[in-house]
Amino acid sequence: MNKRKLIVANWKMNLNTSQASMLLHRLHERIRIHRDIEVVLAPSMLTLQPLSVQIDRRKFRLAAQNAHHKDEGAYTGEVSFTMLQDLVHYAIIGHSERRIYFEESLETVRDKVAASIRNDITPLLCIGETDIEHREGQTRQVLHDQIVSGLADVSSTDVKEMVIAYEPVWAISTFGGKLAKPSDIKPIFDFIRNQVKDLYGPKAAKEIRVLYGGSVDDQTARGYLEIEGCDGVLVGGASLNYVKFSGIVSSAYRMLNEKDDQSEK
Numbered sequence: 001m002n003k004r005k006l007i008v009a010n011w012k013m014n015l016n017t018s019q020a021s022m023l024l025h026r027l028h029e030r031i032r033i034h035r036d037i038e039v040v041l042a043p044s045m046l047t048l049q050p051l052s053v054q055i056d057r058r059k060f061r062l063a064a065q066n067a068h069h070k071d072e073g074a075y076t077g078e079v080s081f082t083m084l085q086d087l088v089h090y091a092i093i094g095h096s097e098r099r100i101y102f103e104e105s106l107e108t109v110r111d112k113v114a115a116s117i118r119n120d121i122t123p124l125l126c127i128g129e130t131d132i133e134h135r136e137g138q139t140r141q142v143l144h145d146q147i148v149s150g151l152a153d154v155s156s157t158d159v160k161e162m163v164i165a166y167e168p169v170w171a172i173s174t175f176g177g178k179l180a181k182p183s184d185i186k187p188i189f190d191f192i193r194n195q196v197k198d199l200y201g202p203k204a205a206k207e208i209r210v211l212y213g214g215s216v217d218d219q220t221a222r223g224y225l226e227i228e229g230c231d232g233v234l235v236g237g238a239s240l241n242y243v244k245f246s247g248i249v250s251s252a253y254r255m256l257n258e259k260d261d262q263s264e265k
């Protein structure tokens with residue numbers, strides 16, 4: 001099975017409508033279509049709709065950064081997965097900023113994953129340990145809990161379509177992150193797939209896509225993309241800079257083309 005590499009831009013709470021439109025325009029100019037690369041943009045809720053009209057769907061897909069787990073009702077200020085259904089392919093769920101700043105619990109994340117699937121939106125479930133948990137050697141326990149609870153209501157058919165992003169919180173710029181070494185990330189990727197294997201069997205563990213979600217830019221992306229079992233990257237700060245983000249996509253492009261060349265030899 002040949003899985004496409006997923007390069008996701010999380011614009012977080014940045015860019016108004018015209019700035020977002022301009023960034024999309026610049027990315028469109030620089031990014032070329034590759035059959036094995038999927039580029040996903042996660043703009044703010046406000047700009048999803050106008051971007052969905054502007055976007056070249058052969059090049060980009062859209063993701064929501066969050067949504068409410070109920071489909072409708074008296075939840076002032078919220079937007080549901082049901083409302084996003086015809087706008088986005090993906091939804092980022094359980095990002096560390098949501099878990100930490102908005103106190104999203106394991107149960108909330110579980111309910112959002114279920115709501116996303118119920119509404120035909122592919123969940124991009126973020127998991128990761130904080131700096132203290134990392135230093136105290138709790139990484140595997142934290143990831144285990146986040147995986148088991150996040151997937152609690154997911155069927156074995158749906159899990160294969162899902163995406164898990166491993167974002168060590170200590171390696172995210174928001175939290176003063178330092179760069180993680182790809183060699184330190186590889187065993188964690190294996191651990192994540194093993195957890196999925198324990199829950200759903202080897203086929204699901206192979207098919208589920210696992211991304212690296214700590215800080216990356218155009219200089220460092222390839223190191224992570226080359227980790228065996230890494231299906232892509234979730235990019236924060238660098239995704240707001242069209243040179244850096246298109247550079248990350250180009251790294252994936254070059255890597256895949258080199259692999260193609262080698263397999264032809």
Ligand code: PGA
Binds near residue numbers: 177234235
């Ligand atoms: P960063 O964010 O790239 O700005 O460190 C990464 C993330 O939030 O996943």
